Amino acid sequence: MLFFVARRLLYLTPVLIAVSLLTFFIASLLPGDLAYVILGDQATPENVAALRKDMGLDQPVWIRYFSWLGNILQGDFGRSFRTGQTVLQAVTERLPVSIELMLLAEIIGLIIGVPLAIVCAARSGSAFDRFVTGSAFAMLSVPAFLSAILLIYLFAVELRWLPATGYISFTEDPAANLRFMVLPALTLALAEWPGIMRVLRSDMIATLQEDYIALAKAKGLKASRILFVHALKPSSLTLVTITGINIGRLIGGTVIVETIFALPGIGRLLIGAIYTRDLIILQGVVLLVGAGFVIVNFIVDLLYAVLDPRIRHGHA
Incomplete structure (x- = not known):
């Protein structure tokens, strides 16, 4: 290892x-x-x-x-010539907001996508399977800004359940923080769950056709145990990759979503640097985001090796 x-x-x-x-x-x-x-x-x-x-x-x-x-x-990423703030200070202040947004979006995407993938794989070819896969394909074509506008109109304007814009720190008020983060995270999750569902569904359908699954059925094991124990784990390798790649998508999505919902994260910092031509901040933020994406993919490679020992021994 x-x-x-x-x-x-x-x-x-x-x-x-x-x-x-x-x-x-x-x-x-x-x-x-x-x-x-x-x-x-x-x-x-x-x-x-x-x-x-x-x-x-x-x-x-x-x-x-x-x-x-x-x-x-040497740790010197430069200093903004407009605010006098160093790049590391600017990023450190705003990074927790973006990380929280991405984590919530990924969690919501997995909560929606994984159960739907399991059900669709177990009932492959059924009307429910065709409806969900068709809906997932349609959701992939919906841009994030349109989802954001529709969610704001429904939950903030019409129902008045959630605030449309603003932010409160989690340390200041956890409940209020989650209320402000629900709509932005859901906006990103609506673009994430279709990919998660379609990939996991395809892998699980292939896994359920393996001989050891037929042997498990012949032994009389419960269908739920076969799905969650014998089929889900072998089918999760591609899901790990998709989750890692989604981080890159989420970083791009936060630029739009944080601007729409007025969240003080990395996305708004980047947009502000572009508008004000603050190239020092722009360079530093892009470098840190790019390096972060590369490191996340490195962690995904390590998770691959943990899930499948053949990979680290060079037999896969």
Whole structure:
């Protein structure tokens, strides 16, 4: 297992370097001059030249990249020229909101998708199975902003059960926090459960046709035990992968959802940095989000090895 982890970490290094390269060069190639943006009305040629020299903007791009990467490795992601706040401070303040939103969305997606997948696999080809799979396919085509608007109209405007926008910290008031987070999390979950359901359903249908399932039935085991003990675990490998990939989808979804529901998370921080052309914050947030996505996939690989020992021994 240690050899497997070490090998995966070795593979992880070039991926993280590639993420840093893409983050730096994409932000560096954006139109406009950062010195002019920072100076604003005071952007005289002399001031611009002095600031460019002070920030190293007059150096070749590859020198700037290695200087930036060196600062990153020392924990210095830069400082916003608009607010004076460091990137790590800005991210640390807003990250708990985004993590809570993603966890709630993933939990709701699993609560909806997994039971439906099990029932559809057990009753494959039935009217219920066709209805659920058709509904899942339809939900995949519904954009997050449309789901958000419909949920706000139904639960906040018409029924008045939940607030439409705003946020209260969990440590301040857990009950109020969950009331504000339900609609955003449900918006993301509505886009997540169809993929979870369809993948797990297909895997379970294939698993239920295996010989050992027929042997379990011949022994007279209960149908519920066969489904949940003998069929669900072998079918969960792909589900683990989908759950890990969904983190990337959820990160993208939070940008829209946090803006609609006025949540002070990473998504709104990123949008604000784009609107104000705060490239330091933009670079830092994109790098941290990208690195986080890579690390989540690394954890998924480790879970694969835990669920199926053949993978870490190279026999799968």
